[in-house]
Amino acid sequence: MTTLLLARHGLTPLTGPVLAGWTPDVHLSEAGQAQAEKLAVRLAPLELDAIVSSPLERCQETAQAIAADRATEVLTDERFGECHYGDWTGRPIAELAKDPLWPVVQAHPSAVTFPGGESLSAVQHRAVAAVREWNERLGPKAVYLVCSHGDVIKAIVADAMGLHLDQFQRIVADPASLTAIRYTPLRPFVLRLNDLGGDVAALRPKEGSEGEDGGENLTGSDAAVGGGSGTT
Template identity: 50%
Template sequence: MATLILLRHARSAANGAGTLAGRSPGVGLDETGVGQAAGLVDRLAGVPLAGIVVSPLQRCRETVAGLAAQRGLSPVVEPDLAEVDYGEWTGRKITELTAEPLWKVVQQHPSAAVFPGGEGLAQVQARSVAAVRAHDRRFGADAVWLACTHGDVIKSVLADALGLHLDGFQRIVVDPCSVSVVRYTETRPFVLKVNDTGGDVSGLVPPADAAKSDAVVGGTTGSSDR
């Protein structure tokens, strides 16, 4: 069983400005985001990463650059972990978009939402889940690996891992530079952490005999300590 650390990129200039950056080029981290990214080296110090996979967008590449350099790892760029293609919504203010009729669909029935000139959220979930599961198989049993991507992408992956319909994914909160963790097994995924913005996460390292049974993921009953 491999363990996936889902890292949302650190705060970007667009986050601070309240705009929907989407796939716009040239959107990097703001001052707060640079500090958040720098803190990843200490936060993940106790985790032996087998590899880093990253969205092709600048803000994600900047987020993992220091961590990758410190570990001597070369991030693998994965196009299917790119931000949602928001089409005609790209670059617009969130305050403007809330007045659009589609906004209610995005919030209340996201599986039916298709952005004008862009893609649908159901497509986003299909491509992102397929991508993380393919990389998870590539890294193999007992590996811990990190994927740096975007809020809606991570929420889509978490909804799948939780067995939650995509229409419920807006109930999940994923803040900038937060860590969420999924451990995949032969029978089912386990969600170990969601939206963690705190310190050391070395406790996520699987035990040496983790491959013997998926029960060890959350203790002998399969339910994690709270």
């Protein structure tokens, strides 16, 4: 049961008003640095088997804040990098909202290829392939963190929930939020989504526990019918 923690990078001066994409030298703002440090404090009690990051500065800086007091180094995987938005890169969101492609991005993202850039389906394919490769590499008992971007995280979550990519705009990934997915042989379980606070200790499965709620007849892949008793 490999547990993946997805952290979105903290705020930057461009986050919100501008589609930063792969714009170079976009660093965390003062508020973003504070968010990254707060996330690092939250995650401090949790042992991480790996910390992986998008190559972009805002993710690297967020990941480095989490890794600061650990022996774990930050590894880079370009497949967790932001969508290549092509001609949309660096443009104000208010301007892009008037583009004829905008309604398609909102309602049918699976059909979108950004002009001069990448398709959202290609983003999902590379990100999910990366997750599966890291799961295999780190093993079924691993808990690891990936620092990435909003659309990439939403695409991974949509895959884990069995949603068509056209539904991924229903998912939210705020700056410095934490999303947790546990991958079992049968299905993934989304444990947390867009989590901005709270204890993380329960995200590492108890040694020797097979069922999600500790039931002796459950396997790690079984859903707890009726909802179960939780992880507390």
